[in-house]
Structures are given as C-alpha cells and as structure tokens.
Amino acid sequence: MKKAIIKGTGRYLPPRVVTNHDLEQWMDTSDEWIRQRTGIEKRHWVPEAGGVGPSDLGFEAAKIALERAGWTPEDIDLIIFGTLSPDIYFPGSGCLLQHKLGLETTPALDIRQQCTAFVYGLEMTDAFIRSGYYNRILFVGAEAQSTALDLSTRGRDVSVIFGDGAGAVCLEGVETDDPVGILATNMHAQGEFAEILTVELPSPRLNPWITAEMINKGRHYPYMDGRLVFKTAVRRLPQVTKSTLKKAGLSIDDIDLFIPHQANLRINQAFAKAMNLPEEKIFHNVQRYGNTTAASIPIALDEALEQNIIGDGSTVLFLALGAGLTWGAVIYRFEQ
Numbered sequence: 001m002k003k004a005i006i007k008g009t010g011r012y013l014p015p016r017v018v019t020n021h022d023l024e025q026w027m028d029t030s031d032e033w034i035r036q037r038t039g040i041e042k043r044h045w046v047p048e049a050g051g052v053g054p055s056d057l058g059f060e061a062a063k064i065a066l067e068r069a070g071w072t073p074e075d076i077d078l079i080i081f082g083t084l085s086p087d088i089y090f091p092g093s094g095c096l097l098q099h100k101l102g103l104e105t106t107p108a109l110d111i112r113q114q115c116t117a118f119v120y121g122l123e124m125t126d127a128f129i130r131s132g133y134y135n136r137i138l139f140v141g142a143e144a145q146s147t148a149l150d151l152s153t154r155g156r157d158v159s160v161i162f163g164d165g166a167g168a169v170c171l172e173g174v175e176t177d178d179p180v181g182i183l184a185t186n187m188h189a190q191g192e193f194a195e196i197l198t199v200e201l202p203s204p205r206l207n208p209w210i211t212a213e214m215i216n217k218g219r220h221y222p223y224m225d226g227r228l229v230f231k232t233a234v235r236r237l238p239q240v241t242k243s244t245l246k247k248a249g250l251s252i253d254d255i256d257l258f259i260p261h262q263a264n265l266r267i268n269q270a271f272a273k274a275m276n277l278p279e280e281k282i283f284h285n286v287q288r289y290g291n292t293t294a295a296s297i298p299i300a301l302d303e304a305l306e307q308n309i310i311g312d313g314s315t316v317l318f319l320a321l322g323a324g325l326t327w328g329a330v331i332y333r334f335e336q
C-alpha cells in the first residue's frame, strides 16, 4: 500500500526582526508582559514598505524543500497552500506560487484552516496519495500577517503574538508494508465558535463590503477572544492527542517528539503538563518566531530535523488548534 512519506522540508523567515522592545514604541505593552504571557521574545515580519506576500515567502521555503527532496518543480503533482493572509483576496496564493515555480498547469489549491492548515493538509495529502489521485504533493504554509495587524494599543492583545514566515514539505507516495508515513489523523471543526477568532472584513455579506466607518472601528483587523481560545486549546489538545494515539494503536511513550502549533508557550506548557510529558519531548520555537499560523508546524518540523532531534525511524505527533474553531492531530513515522 502507498504511504505518504516526507522527502524534504524547508523554511524561510523574512530578514526583518521585530523585538518586543520594538513593539513598545507603537503600543502600550512591555517586553515583560509579552514574555510572561506568551514566551515570545521576537518575531520576523515582512518589510514595512510591503511588496512581499505569502507566495513569495512560500517560494523561498519551497525551493529548499524541493532541493532536499531531489525534486524539480515539474515533479510536483499538486500544490496545497495553507494561509490566512493570502497575497490577494482571490485567486489563492497556491496559484501565485505555482507560477513563481515556473509551472504551467500543475493543480494548486488553497486551504483556509489557519493554525490547523498543516494537520488538515497532511490528512488531505494522505488521502490523495492513498487513493492514487496524486503522488507527489508540495504543502506550503505561509503567512504575511504583520501588515494586517492593528499596531495601536487597541490591537495589542493580538498584534504582539503574530509573526510572518513560511514552511514547506514535499510528500511522496511510497509502496511499502512497513508502519511508516502518516499513521493516524483526527480533525475537528466547530463553527459555533467562528467569531471568537476572526477577521470580519471585507465581507461579501455586507453591501458595501467595507466602509471608512468600519475601518475606523478596526473591523478589518483580527479579533480574538484570547482567554476563550486559550482555555479551549488547553482542553481540546490533550483530548485530540489521546484519540489520535488510540486510533494509531500507540501509547504516549511511542512518540519521540510532539510538535505543536506555536501560538503561545504557555498553551504548549499546559499541554505538556496535562500529558505528563518530559520537557525534551515537546518542541518550542515560538520565542523566536511568534505565532506564524499556517507556517508554524512546518517551520518547527524543519528545525527539529535540522537539529537532529528527530530523524530516521522517529515517530512524531503534530497538533494544532486555531480559528474555525478547528483542531486536529497527525501521527507520522519516518522511514528507517
């Protein structure tokens, strides 16, 4: 049976580094508050002058992943692009990336799963590969979200946590009976809570889509009920981890590394505590990059591989919760 196997990963962070002290210039916040509440020390943002979108960041990450996989762009059968900050309203950033890669008619689709884009994307990849629809899939998660943040004190709860960046993963169908590749997936959504983490405007359900008055009220900026998202994450992430382990017939000790979405260090520490995990079994980099939404897990995966924390034969559990609300987990085992 065909299994979806990771052949190459890559990441790209735009060079502009914004520290907590930089944020203090624009809004009433402090390095101490941000570190204590989130663990974040700095993040990378696209240039202030604009001109760089997620497809540009994704292109840089994809080039590295392709090279490591030993693929040329022509080897790609399908591009899946995860982003909440598409370059333009439509068409999707996947199409823009496809053109940047020099491809003519390779299919490309965007998924709107925000922080859970990678886990949803892996489940889709697994289904496409097992069914024989596509054999070589490039997943890219990329965000240029800093340009759409409210940098005044009004938006400080949201604006201090987000960063820009991209992660890319090449997955290929490999015929094997070994227990490798994607071992189990488990996705959820609860639209009842769509409004607790959202960018409302511009909205086609309004006519006109957006007005100066709406902009003055900041309705085009992200809104988040941070406390409720936090509480939900701390409850849902252990639940989905346990059910995914059960589905795979594995125990928590079988997992070499947990790679959670990097939203807030405190959320991931609370998860580790609830699961009784030793510190070395959970990966964190939110301190350096902030919350890069769809890019966060593929960036973390790329770093964990580069640091040799995981490698041949390792079993990894990816997990995330974000806007939608959506949440999910995937267990993946590398080939020996």
Ligand code: UT7
Residues within 6 Å of the ligand: 028, 029, 030, 033, 034, 037, 038, 115, 156, 157, 158, 160, 161, 197, 225, 226, 227, 229, 230, 233, 262, 263, 264, 267, 291, 293, 321, 322, 323
């Ligand atoms: O990525 C997908 C999903 N997103 C998440 O998982 C994020 C989940 N939520 C969080 O990470 C946290 O809720 C935040 C980091 C966003 C906020 O932390 P918190 O500990 O929940 O703070 P809070 O919103 O309850 O606010 C506590 C206080 C408030 O002041 P008062 O009312 O107690 O006087 C806020 O006004 O902190 C104030 N505050 C700030 N102070 C300085 C909020 N943001 C800031 C800030 N700097 N940036």
